Amino acid sequence: MxxxxxxxxxxxxxxxxxxxxxxxxxxxxxxxxxxxxxxxxxxxxxxxxxxxxxxxxxxxxxxxxxxxxxxxxxxxxxxxLIPDDAEAETRMVEILDYIEGTIHGQGFTRIFKPDYFEPQDALHGTLGLGRSKVEHQGREIVERAFALLDSQMAGAAYAVGETVSIADAALFYVERWAEPNKISLPSHVNDHFHRMLARSSVAKVRRLWGEG
CATH class of the missing domain: 3.40.30.10 (Glutaredoxin)
Structure with missing residues (x-):
């Protein structure tokens, strides 16, 4: 594999x-x-x-x-990595889809690749008029989404309870993009990020990726 x-x-x-x-x-x-x-x-x-x-x-x-x-x-x-309880599994999928579709797909993609979201001119391609606006919109999407997840995660160690799931790995990678883009993580999300950093699996991968 x-x-x-x-x-x-x-x-x-x-x-x-x-x-x-x-x-x-x-x-x-x-x-x-x-x-x-x-x-x-x-x-x-x-x-x-x-x-x-x-x-x-x-x-x-x-x-x-x-x-x-x-x-x-x-x-x-x-x-x-998938909760045994059906309700918890459903919530895990809900969070995972939100991270993938909204925080990553709509938010960070606007920050990383604003040209994808700019108006197009038939003759000249991207007009180049709204790059900063697109990036700002991406930041707003990400910050609003993190705030929403923060309220949902109060009192929980991980995304859907006390054990790591698929959603936590997804949440970690978008949390990891926050600091380089000067986005502050709200308290519960920030706690989650540092909890993930402390896991041996994460430490090992970060070493292999040249990050730690």
Whole structure:
């Protein structure tokens, strides 16, 4: 099994889940910023051209954070990465979808790639008029979302209770993007971030990624 990852990407969450599960796997670093996910060799593995990408032992490929995370959790049930309780599992999925779709997809993507959200001119392409506005909008989305999650997490060690789940790995990677972008984490979310940093799985992955 091989995980394809790239620096500063959400793939760190999947790497953490594989460590939490005790899985046997190898990794391959992709130069995402340098266009590695658009290289023909990588596109043959994942035509979507993005990480995380997981090549399983049977030769099949999994993409998308939620799908990969769910497969890891179901394949290694002893790790307890999906709550046993149906209500808690539902809440985990709710938080995971919110992180993926809103905090990452709508918020941080506006900060990282504002050109994607700028008006287009048929002759000249991106007009270049609203970059700062788009970035500001992204920050507002992220800060509002963190505040909402903060209120939901009061009194809980992790996203949906006292044990780590798929949602925590996702929440960690967006928390990790906050400080470099000068976004303050509210108290409960900040506590969660530092609780995750203290986990051996996270420390190991961060060392492998050259972060700690």
């Amino acid at each position: 091989k995980l394809y990852w790239g620096p500063h990407t959400c793939a760190i969450g999947i790497h953490i889940l594989l460590e939490e599960a005790g899985a046997t796997f190898e990794t391959e670093k992709i130069d995402v910023a340098g266009g590695g996910t658009r290289a023909e060799e990588f596109l043959r593995i994942n035509p979507k051209g993005k990480v995380p990408t997981l090549l399983r032992d049977d030769g099949s490929v999994l993409t998308e954070f939620g799908a990969i995370g769910t497969w890891i959790a179901r394949s290694y049930p002893e790790a307890g």
